[in-house]
Amino acid sequence: MNDILEGLLTAGALIISGDQDLVEITLRSLHVTLTATAIASIIGLPLGAWLAVNRFRARRIVVALLNALMGLPPVVVGLVVYVLFSRAGPFGVFGLLFTPTAMIIAQVIIITPIIASIAHQAIKELWADYHDLMISLNATRRQRIGALLWDGRRPLLTASLAGFGRAIGEVGAIMIVGGNIDHATRVLTTAIALETGKGAFGLALALGFILIGLSVAVNLALHALGQTERGSRW
Amino acid sequence: MVSRCLPLKIEALELRRQGRTILGPLDWTLEGEGITVVLGPNGSGKTSLLRAMHGLERINRGTLHWSGGEEDARKAQAFVFQSPILMRRSILDCIAFPLRLDGVSRDKARERAAEAANRVGLKEALDRPAEVLSGGEKQKLALARALIRVPELLFLDEPCANLDSTSTRDIEAILSDARATGTRIVMSTHDIGQAKRLADEVLFLHAGHLCDAASHSEFFEGPISLQAQAHLNGELIP
Numbered sequence: 060m061n062d063i064l065e066g067l068l069t070a071g072a073l074i075i076s077g078d079q080d081l082v083e084i085t086l087r088s089l090h091v092t093l094t095a096t097a098i099a100s101i102i103g104l105p106l107g108a109w110l111a112v113n114r115f116r117a118r119r120i121v122v123a124l125l126n127a128l129m130g131l132p133p134v135v136v137g138l139v140v141y142v143l144f145s146r147a148g149p150f151g152v153f154g155l156l157f158t159p160t161a162m163i164i165a166q167v168i169i170i171t172p173i174i175a176s177i178a179h180q181a182i183k184e185l186w187a188d189y190h191d192l193m194i195s196l197n198a199t200r201r202q203r204i205g206a207l208l209w210d211g212r213r214p215l216l217t218a219s220l221a222g223f224g225r226a227i228g229e230v231g232a233i234m235i236v237g238g239n240i241d242h243a244t245r246v247l248t249t250a251i252a253l254e255t256g257k258g259a260f261g262l263a264l265a266l267g268f269i270l271i272g273l274s275v276a277v278n279l280a281l282h283a284l285g286q287t288e289r290g291s292r293w
Numbered sequence: 294m295v296s297r298c299l300p301l302k303i304e305a306l307e308l309r310r311q312g313r314t315i316l317g318p319l320d321w322t323l324e325g326e327g328i329t330v331v332l333g334p335n336g337s338g339k340t341s342l343l344r345a346m347h348g349l350e351r352i353n354r355g356t357l358h359w360s361g362g363e364e365d366a367r368k369a370q371a372f373v374f375q376s377p378i379l380m381r382r383s384i385l386d387c388i389a390f391p392l393r394l395d396g397v398s399r400d401k402a403r404e405r406a407a408e409a410a411n412r413v414g415l416k417e418a419l420d421r422p423a424e425v426l427s428g429g430e431k432q433k434l435a436l437a438r439a440l441i442r443v444p445e446l447l448f449l450d451e452p453c454a455n456l457d458s459t460s461t462r463d464i465e466a467i468l469s470d471a472r473a474t475g476t477r478i479v480m481s482t483h484d485i486g487q488a489k490r491l492a493d494e495v496l497f498l499h500a501g502h503l504c505d506a507a508s509h510s511e512f513f514e515g516p517i518s519l520q521a522q523a524h525l526n527g528e529l530i531p
Contacts, residue, residue, distance in 0.1 A: 185381075191349055192378040196391050197367060206390075210381040 066264025073265055081266075085273065088227065088246040091159050093277075095166035096174075096223040103171045103222070104215050107178025108204045111186045122179065128172035133165075137232030140165045144236065157238040162246070165232040170222035177221055181214035182207050220278055227274050247273070296445035296477050298359045298366035300324035301346065306355035308341050308501075316341045316501045317355065323479065327493030328472055331481040332524065337498040339481035340375070343448045346479070347372045366446075371439035373449040377431040384410065384426065385419040388437045395442070409437040413467050429460025436467055440476075447471060449480035453487060465491060485525060489513060497521040 073081050110122060142148050144156040144164075155161045185207055193203045208215065230248040237244035239253060247270045254263035300322050307317035316338035323329065323346070331339045344350040346357065348367055359366035371391075380387045389406035393399065410419055413433040415426075423434060432452055439447060449468070453461040461484075468491060472478055482488055488495060495512040497505035497520065504518035516522050523529075 188378060189380070191372075191374065192380075194349055195347065195370075195372040196394055198394050202394055206380070 062260045062264060065261035066268060069261050070265035070268040074269065081269070083242065084245050084247055084250050085269065087159065087244075088248070088270070088273070089277075091162045091166065091233070091246060092223060092226045095163045095170060095226050096219055098163070099167045099171040099174050099222050099226075100219045102167075103174030104178045104208060104218065105204065106171075107175045107180075107218070108182045108207050108211075110175075110179045111182040112200065112203055112207065122176075125172050125176045125179065129176050131169055131172065133169055133229055133231035134235065136168050137165055137235030140168065140232065140236045156236060157240060157244055159237070159244060161236040162233040162244060165236045166226045166229060169229060169232060170226050173225055174218045174222040177218035178211075178215055181211050181218065185211045185214075216281060220281060223277065223281075224274060227270065227277075296361075296369060298361035298369050298445060299477060300360055301366070302356075302358040302360075303346070304356050304358070306342075306345060306357065307353050308338075308345060308350055309353045314501060316345065319355070319501075319503050321496070321503060321506055323477075326472075326475065326477060328468065328478040328480065328491050329494040329496060330488040330492035331479065331496045331498060332483075332485070332488055332521075333481075333496075333498035334524065335483075336500075338501040339498055340450050341501075342496075342498065343372070343450050343479060343481055347448050369445040371442060371444035371447050373432070373435045373439050373447070373452050375450045375452070375454055377435035379423040379426075379431060379434070382423060383420045384415060384423050384434060387423045387434055388441060391438060391442050405441060406437070409441045410434075412470075413437040413440075414463055427460075429456050429463065432456065432460065432464060433467070436464065440467075440471060444476060446477045446479070449478065451481050451483065453482065453484065461487070497524065499524075 110118065110125070140161060141156065144150050144153065144161055146156075155164070186203075189203075189207065189210075193206070198206065228248060230252055233244075233246065234249050234252065237246070237249065239245050239249040245253075247266055251263045251266045251270070254260075254266065301324070303319060303321045303323070305317070306319045308315050315336075319342070331342060333339050341350060345352055347370060348363075349372070357363075361369075380390060382390070385403050385406050388409050389397075389399075389402035392402035392405060397405070407419060410416065413436055415430060415433055415437065423431070426434060436452070452468075453464055456464070465487065468478060468480070480491075489509075492509050492512075494508055495505065496503060497512070497516065497518060499518070499520040505512060505516050505521045507516065512521070513525070516525065
């Protein structure tokens, strides 16, 4: 209980004092996670819509695979990305290992299936409503997907936020590919892991509370931007 | 305006679902102008026939031959469903949607949608979500959306089911206007009174078979089939 209280007080003190290290790792956390969420959304949302609209032989297998990939172990993803981007790996020439870019790549791999799978479910329901109308109006496949993505933007925002939520709290993969290097790849989650390892529970908890606050703030901001709770207008 | 895609020749049309024939074999030709009303009890195949003509149902046997070619015919049609399919958009954007598909600019499409909404009696607060409308208003929205491309052929599947007399009268007036401007209309209904008010031609279906296809006067003055006679007499058809 004392540790939690100490954590809360330390978190307040760090925020009020505008601690430079805290600001740096918080901004890096946001940069890595928001970039990964944006890239995964660009891939996952149309993929989910495409899977909902199209019928092909292996569709069920692809959807089942996508759902299974939602539980992709981050440590394994981190390890695979590490091997691919290490000096001896096929992409070693890019020199991306232990950079925020490698962390973004790992997070994209982890959250794309989550965003695509939730998007697929949301769009599938919308497509069931729209199917006959779209056929009747002779909408092209592209127009159908465009209309579904636009009209389903609220549940799709939720899909992206689910990806964001998974990414902002992720530690296993980014620890491996980022290396938790001070002033280079350290983010809130890896800092928490480090402070916990050092036995500095108060500071670790403080960082944890800041992480939770950050996650809530981003979610609220995106909900406000997306007007998800406004029922009187579309 | 006489539709370029008509006549439509339907030959030996048959629809089967789960091993059961739900429509046909059916032969009929849709031609000319006016309003064709498809009558019949539940499960007689009214909706299936309309959907098959509009390309929404897979045909198991037979052919549909559009004189203007199928592709052109599909572009010249619109369909109003029994339960209006509303998009998650404003009333105006729902009506404007077909024009947006045609590449019309958003402002122009909304301008024409406002005119279409006005014509069907939807005037106020067109930026509200479509889902807040009443049943009759939703059907008017669906009609405005279907008519905004000025279709040559309009299919309506029981457009006034579950509507009160005021909404029914409004919708019948819209259909009469569309007919007057040359839109060929094929609609199904359970309402014999509505068929009497609107129909130029009547089809009577029973158990998936076409029992009667006659002009308004021929049908209501003495239908040929026993099933149609029983239906008009208000008897329960087995």
